[in-house]
Amino acid sequence: MTQALRELQSANGATFTTVADHTVPDRFGNEAEVWQAIETGVVLHDRSHWGRIRVSGDDRLRFLHNQTTNSMQTLQPGQGCDTVFVTSTARTIDLVSAYTLEDAVLLLTSPGYNQKLIQWMDRFIFFADKVELEDLTERTITFSIMGAGSDALLEKVGAGSLVGQPCNNHLLLNINGIETRIAVGCGLALSGHTFFVEADRAADLWKQLIASGAVPMGEQIWEQLRIQQGRPLPDRELTEAVNPLEAGLWYTISLNKGCYIGQETIARLHTYRGVKQQLWGIKLNQFAEPGSSIVANGQAIGKLTSCTQSQNGYFGLAYIRTKALPSELAITVNEQQGELVNVPFLTHEYP
Known part of the structure; x- marks a missing residue:
């Protein structure tokens, strides 16, 4: 389902690498342009290799509240937070972003941690708990934009209502016929936003974001940013x-x-x-x-x-x-x- 996206990225100059069993762009041969765009414009990063889990059921917020470090039970639909899964002795498992929907919570996990966290959470779901876990990683795609011009790009695509909202707040919007959930924050301490879309519309969304001025960025520069920013x-x-x-x-x-x-x-x-x-x-x-x-x-x-x-x-x-x-x-x-x-x-x- 991602073949069209990979062909489009290849046309943008991408060479590819494998991360957590997913093929993603490593470089686009535009490094100088990317670093300049982070400072004055906006870059677009493919995070399809990050895990996506849907947690549903009437007890979903209570369950996640009891499983992770941040406060979850007071979150309303459209809000979210970053939180950490830990062991009983508080050793770290993963840092995730949680987005509260009307009938579920969407978790964005680190690459390769979707199944690990599903297996971990499943150990703590008991017979009376109304909690269901669904792995959406192969059905959906995540992109992030980041840089000084990320707010301006949101205005271009009709998502300006998110500008200035707290980190992890999110909305389900239609971008030129593409149903997309957009959240505040890009996973780093930079101005940015994150997009969730069905895999069969990912190429269309990528094309729209590039046409709106985003510069494609590969995994190599993201890893440099991650370390310089300090994201563990x-x-x-x-x-x-x-x-x-x-x-x-x-x-x-x-x-x-x-x-x-x-x-x-x-x-x-x-x-x-x-x-x-x-x-x-x-x-x-x-x-x-x-x-x-x-x-x-x-x-x-x-x-x-x-x-x-x-x-x-x-x-x-x-x-x-x-x-x-x-x-x-x-x-x-x-x-x-x-x-x-x-x-x-x-x-x-x-x-």
Whole structure:
């Protein structure tokens, strides 16, 4: 069902890569144009490899409220939030965006995590629970636009009513005959919006967005942005070795919502300021392999989780022992100097 989309993207100059068993554009050969569009215009990124789950049934909000870190039960149709699935000991599984519909909740998961989360949630659905799970990943497509001109593009396609609304608010709209759900936010700390469409209309929507001025962006630059912004990814920064507070995902955590899986551990960490490590950005002089040790004053104080070439050298993400901070600490990675820096997606302070 995505063949027409891939042919259209190929005509736009795409070369492809495989992520989570999905073929997606890696590059469009327009890197300089993309970086300029992020600053002054708008880019279009294919997120079809991200998972989409529909959670329905009368108990859906209560169920998700009890399964994840953010407050869900007060959400009204058209609203949404980011939230984290965690284990009973508050170890991270995935950061998801949740969108409340009239009769369901739509979850946007990390690539390859749709079936993993369905299997996880299914363990906690009991006989009397009115909750149903449906994997929409193969039937639907997700695109995100981002950049300074994203609001202007929304106006062009007739979705200007979303401009200025809170992150994850969303509407079901008709864009030149294409039924599309549009949400505020693009998955990064950039101005942007996310589009959900049936797979058989995805090529038509892509064409409309390109015609409206969006510059196509591949997975390679998205990964660079992800690391520079500090968005943690499962199997890299989000593992069962860390909790959401360590991962800097404070904004996804409700401290007064009551009981949920992992709540006791998170409450204890918050009350007693027990966060032992924190996720930071690191400027580097050269590439370093993820897993490399971060060293200060001759001692290992952390571990690199991701690294990419940036427009100004190299940039990585790393967990740093809290007791080893402050941020101006002189560090080395593989005997090369580095600098700890704040990244916009993460928070280190206790509220």
